[in-house]
Amino acid sequence: MHSDQTQPSPFQNRPEKTEHVNLLIVGGGLAGSLLAWNAEMRGLSFRIVDPVPSMNASLAAAGVLNPVTGKRLVKSWNVDALLPAARATYRRIEQICGGKYYFDREILRIIQTSEERRQWEKRMSQPDYASFLGELLPPGSAGYGWVDPLGSFRIKGVGNLLIPPMLETLRVRYKSNGSWIVDLVRHEEIRILPDTIQWRNLAADYLIFCEGHAGKQNPWFGHLPFNPAKGEVIEVEGISIPANPIVHKQKWVLSLAENRVITGSTWGWNPDNEETTSQGRTAVYRGLCEMMPKAEGLPIVAHRAAIRPCTKDRQPFLGLHPKHRRLGLFNGFGSKGVLLIPLLTNHFLDHLLGGIPLIPEVDINRAWVPENSDGLPILP
Ligand SMILES: Cc1cc2nc3c(=O)[nH]c(=O)nc-3n(C[C@H](O)[C@H](O)[C@H](O)COP(=O)(O)OP(=O)(O)OC[C@H]3O[C@@H](n4cnc5c(N)ncnc54)[C@H](O)[C@@H]3O)c2cc1C
Structure with a gap:
């Protein structure tokens, strides 16, 4: 049995040299990836960290x-x-x-x-x-x-x-130049230093959390009123409709390819997992058949579920921690990330780098609760 002193540190074999970047982005869904893109366009140095899950909200989304x-x-x-x-x-x-x-x-x-x-x-x-x-x-x-x-x-x-192929393109771009780190950031590894944020051998001017629904567990920002909602979608074979228009009644239906559509979705509040369910599958399928009775009996060839990072007031959460001004949050894009994220990445970086005030409707200050002396929120 090892004593405490002889136990190997998980970081023992890492290079000692600390690298410095402007931004360390935690999470590589649509929010983190587009933040990285905007940072690149501005000539900022950055790293983006995500374990690259097989599913997240961005990969399940219809992209409308x-x-x-x-x-x-x-x-x-x-x-x-x-x-x-x-x-x-x-x-x-x-x-x-x-x-x-x-x-x-x-x-x-x-x-x-x-x-x-x-x-x-x-x-x-x-x-x-x-x-x-x-x-x-x-x-x-x-x-x-x-x-x-x-x-x-x-x-x-x-x-x-088309979110998945676009995210894949960005991921390949950032992996090939060493900007994408395939890993999970454990919050206890983050060190808040006077002039930088340190994570392993990286020092960053700012660390920005883009963790999607996992933001609810974040020790610095998780007390904000997130309201995650699970959504399920299915793909059905045997229906040929044009790519334009997208059809919407109780569900939306999009053409994916000749003879295949994707349709959804469901809304499940306070989800405790990201698993697909038979109820979700049936609800979406029934909705499709009510819109188009001839879909009855056609095969479901794919079924996905993910959690939308919704907030109680349905507006995103952008901002820096009131006490730790180098920790930021870029999250809460709910069911409208594709529309919201591009402009708000620009707005957020203008705020971070140029001190431009945040639009009140997206500013975390609207929902912040007072903190104790450790900088952690006093929960109601
Ligand atoms: C069924 C469904 C349909 C949708 N349809 C649409 C639509 O048509 N139009 C639209 O605009 N929006 C739609 N949305 C919403 C849209 O998906 C979201 O607004 C958007 O994708 C959120 O992106 P995100 O990057 O914040 O979160 P996510 O895509 O969930 O990404 C978060 C990422 O953070 C990573 N992460 C978390 N914690 C850590 C950590 N500690 N370290 C490293 N990485 C971490 C995760 O691995 C994940 O990859 C839909 C969502 C669902 C579920």
């Missing part, structure tokens, strides 16, 4: 950027600024890295209730909805076997991002 959502057909928060920034970011990644990931789309929204139709009429009379909503289409015009007894309308200005 939807400007008008919900039963009340409400414009997404700040969409007039978010949408062009998202398009520009994804197109720039395509230009520089190669590949095609972003597509302009429309949504065919099949009307479910007479109340929804009234909402459409109301929004059509509001000038700021004019560029997003199309004319009412009569029942029967949706085609392809969709059930549309109350008609439908188009939502314009929609986008679709």
